[in-house]
Amino acid sequence: MNLKKITIIALLVVVQAAAVLPSASAASVTSSDKTAAAAQTQTAAETTKSQTANTATPGTTTEVKSVQGEQAPQDETEVPAEGQPADANAPTDTQQPPVDEQPADGEMQTDGSTDPVIETPPSTPVQNPNQTPTKNPTTNTPAANPSATPAIDFAAATEGNDKLILVINGDKMYQKGQTYTAAQPMTAKNGVSYIAVRSFVDRVGLKLTYDAKTKETVISKGSDELRFKLGTDTYTVNGVPTKMKGASFQQKNTFMVPLTSITQALGIPYTIDYKAKTITLTISSKPVASFTVEPKKIIAGETMVTYNTKSESPSGYEIVDERWEGRQDVFTDPGVYTVSYSVQDSKGQWSDPYTQTITVEAPNVPPVAQFTTDKETYRMGEPITYTDQSYDPDGVLPEANSRVWENQKGAYFTPGPQTITLTVTDADGAKATVSKTITITDEMLYTQDEYNQLFVPVGSKFLFDGGSVPPMHKIEHLDTMEDVTLYRSNSPESVYNTGKLYEDTLSGKVRFMIHHANYTKQKVTMYVVATNNNATPTTIETLDSGFGGPSPFAMAAGKVSVQRYHQAVMDGSKKSTVTLQPGESKIILTELNAIPMANETVISLIADVNSSQPITYSTLMIDPSLDPIQEAKNLPVVARDGVHNRGTYPLATKIFQVFEPIGGSTPSKLVLGDNSSDPNLTGTDAPFNTVESNAGNFGVLYKIHLESVAPNTLITFNGRGGKYLGWIVVNGQLVELSAQSMGLVGAGLNTSSEAGVIYRTGNTSESVDLEFTPAPGSNLSVNLLFTQMPARKQ
Template sequence: MKFKRLLVTTVIAASQVALVIPANAAELVQNQPIAAAVSEQTTVPTSPSVSQNVNDGKNLVQPSGQTSGTSGTAVPQGTEIKPSDNQQSTNSGANTNSGTNTNPTTTDGTNTGTNSGTDTGSSTDTGNNGSAVPATQPATPSTDQSVEGSDSGQLILMMNSKKMYQNGKEYLAGYPMEVKNGVSYISIRAIVERAGFKFSYDSKTKETIIKRAADELRFKVNTNSYKVNGVTKAMKGKSYNVKGNFMVPLTAITNALSITYKVDSVGKRVIVNLSTLPVASFTISNKEIIAGETQVQYVTSSTSPIGLPIVNEEWTGRQDMFDTPGTYPVTYRVQDSSGQWSEPYTLNVTVNKPHTPPVADFKTDKDTYKMGELITYTDLSTDEVGIKDRVWENKQLAFFTPGTMTIRLNVVNVFGLSTTVEKTITITNETLYTQDEFNKIFVPAGEKYTFDGSQVPTWDKVRYSFVSEPVTLIRSNSPETVYSEGVLYRENAIGNTRFMIHHANSTGKSVKMYVIATNDNSETARLTQSSLGFGGPSTYAAAAGKASVSRYYESLQLGNKYKDMWIAPGESKIILNDLSASSMKQGDVISLLADLYSDHTLQYSVIMLGSEKDPFNSLPYLTALEPDIHNRGTYMEANRNIEFNDLIGEKPTRLLIGDNSIDPYLIGSDALKNGEYRLNAGNFGVLYRIKLYRVAPNTLITFNGRGGYYAGSIMVNGDIVQIPNSGGLNTPSENVVLFRSGDREQTVEFLFTAAPGSNLSVNLLFQQIPPKKNQ
């Protein structure tokens, strides 16, 4: 009786477990190989060769949006055809794919794109100096009747069928692979038995368990999640039980165990890669490999799909240094602790010939010159790739002492190789031009020369008048050096508005600057940015100021900074985005000059803030910073138009800017200090349009700083001239050539604004050019 009761209890328990774990769901069909089954079906599914398509001219949809070596039409709508983004394709064929896939997207990532590209078959990554060459080893159907365990290569699952093929043999699952709600489902037991995984059932938690090496997957019936090594993960669909078969999404298993697969939509099959072979690859970290010079740096990567340690490696063709140029195949493979070797991984390593130094060469138009005679240099240097830098030594436009003069030229190519050439010329004791005469005649525009600057204050002044235009200048330049976060300036404005912003970061941390426009109106405001120049971040204030002015002129020439924006009622927006695009490190300086127009009154806040902070969240809590000795404020009528109709240039004459006499400083107020009186010393931010209608023939026009160091630029007849081309003007005895008039009167126009970081006042100097002499 006890034996019968025990037997009945055992049968009941076994039947309950069978509801979750069906009896053998993958039986060998009478040990019948595929070849014997040809007569039973039109298409015989076979393992595709890695070097040849199984189906001709059709497109196979692959994981991660790639195409496989075989091809077919689109997978029927709803069929799950690719795993999550971290699933990899195993395609290694070499084929041309021109099929079209129009399958709609499903919720689990089904590809819907049109694929008409060319598939070269290799999804293997390459190194910087090599091209991947995948191993080519055909995988043909086997007639071996034995059932292999985990090292079974490929498992072919037929869509909407119980049939499976592995190693040339047909098997039957307990239930067909089917699609439900766009998700492909597979019987757990069918795949794990073919893959050789460990399979069990936990009666306490009612979980079906799959184990492979250190990985453990746990599934429950009627749930859309599962556990991977103790971590709960979402599945593409809900698991279910049908006729004693536990069905789960195929990608739940393939994603968790990093199993690759591909879909043959023509053959209506899914090809799962169950190989447990280790995988080897490598890259070359060198940017370039030079024969006989470069020590090649190989960076290897190897893994085991079942977590076994890699115990051995083998190289073919590897050299630490290649002696001769060419292309060299280098192959790498690894062995795991079970003794299995990976497929060989090959890169074609390109080795270039050694780079040769550039050839430095130049000539002068003569070998012998008078003192003050113009020397013409022709650079004849060459290089196989390109010359990066040229450094001249003693290259003068003319010499003013007799004797032999040696000029040197050093050229450097992009590889850092250099050569130097020198040439000696003779200067006679005969004078053609004095140094002052030569400078006035020959120094190019943008270059500086020295002269007797002490005489300039005695020159006649151009007694000009100006007409102002209604432009609101918002100057944010105080505190110039900022020691804490805060509001640097805040003002309301409408219509034409110009921003001049110049600040240095001394907060001890990385910060960003922002200009935030807020619309407190009941209507949407339109804000137009017409021009903008930004300089920095730089450790040099004058360099940042010079760059901002030069780029401001460029934006006027090109219109490349034009933009429209709309700000809704109650909305705040970051504007002048160049300002906030980069962080400022400790000691950095920025400069900005920009023109805007708004059709409604907007509030503008200029702030400095830690680069990691949100400006909108921080703005309500920022306090206004106290000014220093520099200037901030709001100034009206910030455009000045100067027109002069009298003849100028027949005798030494100067036109002053920023002297607070002929050109008085703008008067304004500090909005953050309750409208306190402010004087815009130097008139920084003011735009001058100067039009001289009668410049005398043969007039030299130069720029001369009077207030101290100056580095900026100016527009002359629409062209930007740097002041100077390199460096700056250090003393009142230096000036920069701007323009030379021709042999008749002409009109000359200037566009000028003072460069932040420099000093005012400045002069435009007009004087006659000495007559040229016969040589």
């Protein structure tokens, strides 16, 4: 050994001796100074030990001895969310940013929306959570500082209450005196605190499932439901998309979400203790009571009330008792009552009262049926004026179907007593009936025909000699056409197999007449799909539209569609526009597809649209689950039924102008839809390129101008092809064809011997304008009849 090495060894021996032997000055240190020095020595030792543990070489094994009286941490078990797939790429960054503006006292109350993130101060040693702290056997434990804050027993702090304590940035949870270990510690990412979902849910008493179809983790409590997807910052709260403070992620097969996403949505309050680094949540363990009441309408003294109770315990305890306040099985008096319901669990806890307000109505008072006539005695054929004075003492009589008359006529034509009866029904179904007898003398004022021509109301009908119509004078008219193309989709009318029912490419103004019945034995939806095959955008303007159905009655659907179409033409209420980009398809005339069609129901549509470029229009009847845009591209057009009509017909608005005087002593008629006086339109079945004739001219709009109609002329509507239900516009007023009349059963024109009154001229000549389109489902041809009325008598 050389001299240099000997010198170094000697110096080391001297230094070690100096460190062991106290100096003279050290012997004079006071007791308090010794305590402080010992505390500093212990802190330095623990810091060194913690740093050594955190920098241990990976893969090495170190034997660690527990401090006497301190239990080693429990083994961590990672529990992934139920059904949640593992994500090897899930982010694991747990950097903890600082919290702004922490309260000075270290504690803060929150409603569940504040993120409890704490940055560990740099001066505080970081302990490896996977290691148990060790005690240095060669160092004496320093004396306890009597002023130091004693350790808090968090588990004991939750004994006998509804508190749940979480350790910020830790994996320990304390509840009901027990200590639990989360699958992953509370983790901070970008200023947001995340918790392990399953571990938290188990402690809070929520239900956790996984929806494999939507790939969502579902948390539910009672009627509340939260749905989370991996890797997104949006979740749904009872079906409403809601933004979270950060995106969910997966950490070591454990699904992590922001703590506030659960606490805020479910209203779980908590306290943040920044000094203790804990969050204390208040988890209600009270049972929950609720009930419903049946029926909805409760009548005093009559209704037996049924109370359907529902109760549960968040902690799973048995419900052992209940308590009611204000409950009555039969409420004797009308008024507003408050009923409360509470339940008690097996631990003796009572729920908060669940309260409902119940409105009890007074018993229904039946309606009063009452009417008068302007006289007590009438001549035969003399008009009778009825005044209905019926009313409901505790409500309003419904407008429809509330009154039923028996033997009510506008006039009687046989002498003797006539008893008229009126029955009224209120909204609650109570009825009242009244009868009155009048006397008819043997004196004649008007004959039946005279009375009908003079007094049957506009929109009503009467019987006449239908055989008198064929020989009537036929009115000549000057015809012009408007440039409107008719797209008629009406064959097959009864559809037995779904598919594309018609298709054509058209530009300019197009009128749709679509009328189909569903006989596919399944629910279907009708569509009109418009496709722009041009190189530039095209706008389609809907001008007017009338839709009827779905209805089990073809005539009823057709009648409603015509009424709504005429109304839309008059008021412009259905105007809209849609723009199609090149190659784009969209659904138009959406009233058609608003309601799926049940089997054996009918729809009817009449509508006008306009486009500046050619558009391909496709009519579909398909399963509601299918995509109509895709089906319009792929489906072939089905074959027609060989009976009904479909096709594309140009010049589909006919303008009739009549300049010759009409009326006077010679009865005359204007014929529509007979293919003689009014020829059918000629067109093409576009998909099959066959020539077609528009039988009945359904879908055609007639604009009729009568230049001079004689004074005292009756204009009636008479169906010649069979039953007819519809509407016509007369001088800007919609008139029904025809309403039920006094003395005649049923609405509509049922035979060729029924005439519907649509207009009467006054004492001078008048011009009259009519607009009419045949109602789908009804029968053509029809006549407009012009006859001179008899003179009025006193």
